[in-house]
Amino acid sequence: MAKNAVNPEEKISAETKVVETQKTITPANKEYQHFVYIGPSLPGGRLKSNTVLRGKIAEVKEYYKDVLEKYPQVARLIVPIEKLGESKEKVQTSGNIINKYYNDVVFAIVNNKEE
Helix, strand or coil: CCCCCCCHHHHHHHHHHHHHHHHHHCCCCCCCCEEEECCCCCHHHCCCCCCEEECCHHHHHHHCHHHHHHCHHHHHHEEEHHHHHHHHHHHCCCCCHHHHHHHHHHHHHHHHHCC
């Protein structure tokens, strides 16, 4: 084998270590524990814009079950803190799906006030 040649087995071993290291840093199955509601404040103070929520998403949704029944799009506006910057930008960008969810909630709030 040439002086600068890399043994194929060593290369595979090094690649495996890199992949294993990446898995420990950013696991694909990570379950978020902190969320932020990026929608408009809801009537009655039940859920205000930029509220930080702690717990698993299933627990958060169970706690706000009554809110989600009245305003189902709210569930899509509860985002992991790790994605807050990206999501806040999208909520303000017209033509984006998160912006549509935000506007759907605003529309529902306005229509519910008239009843």
